[in-house]
Amino acid sequence: MEIWQRLIVILFGLFSIIVFLKGVNESLKKNNSYAGTIPLLWMGIFVWGDAVVYGAFWALCCFTVLLLNDWLLFLLLFSVYWTVRSLGETIFWFNQQFTPMKLYHAPKLPGYKFFNNESIYFIYQIFCQCITVVSLITTIYLSAIWLQSRF
Numbered sequence: 001m002e003i004w005q006r007l008i009v010i011l012f013g014l015f016s017i018i019v020f021l022k023g024v025n026e027s028l029k030k031n032n033s034y035a036g037t038i039p040l041l042w043m044g045i046f047v048w049g050d051a052v053v054y055g056a057f058w059a060l061c062c063f064t065v066l067l068l069n070d071w072l073l074f075l076l077l078f079s080v081y082w083t084v085r086s087l088g089e090t091i092f093w094f095n096q097q098f099t100p101m102k103l104y105h106a107p108k109l110p111g112y113k114f115f116n117n118e119s120i121y122f123i124y125q126i127f128c129q130c131i132t133v134v135s136l137i138t139t140i141y142l143s144a145i146w147l148q149s150r151f
Contacts, residue, residue: 013062023051044085082135093125
């Protein structure tokens, strides 16, 4: 790995540890597991409960990538993660449309002012589907490159 690549992985790993610790504090001590984490959306961390699991996950991934000295593996992990995460969110928002028990009430969701009814649920669903498509193509592409570099 190049120095700048190692630096990115190290910083991402350290940031993930901080996110993990903040998530533990918010979830266990403040009982705030479902509070939104808008600045962490790019990591797929939507609430503080997510931060506990994904912070630890990314810290371990970064440690592994540094140990193996493999930048492509880092990119591949990020892409596979987003494929799985966005598939899960697609299913979540699909279910949210049809359940009588709403975890997220439509008027409180970002974007509601543009889609001012329960259509916001399927907007979130198709947005997640778009992320799935992009991350799946990226995963296929990076997998081919990564496998070629190994064999």
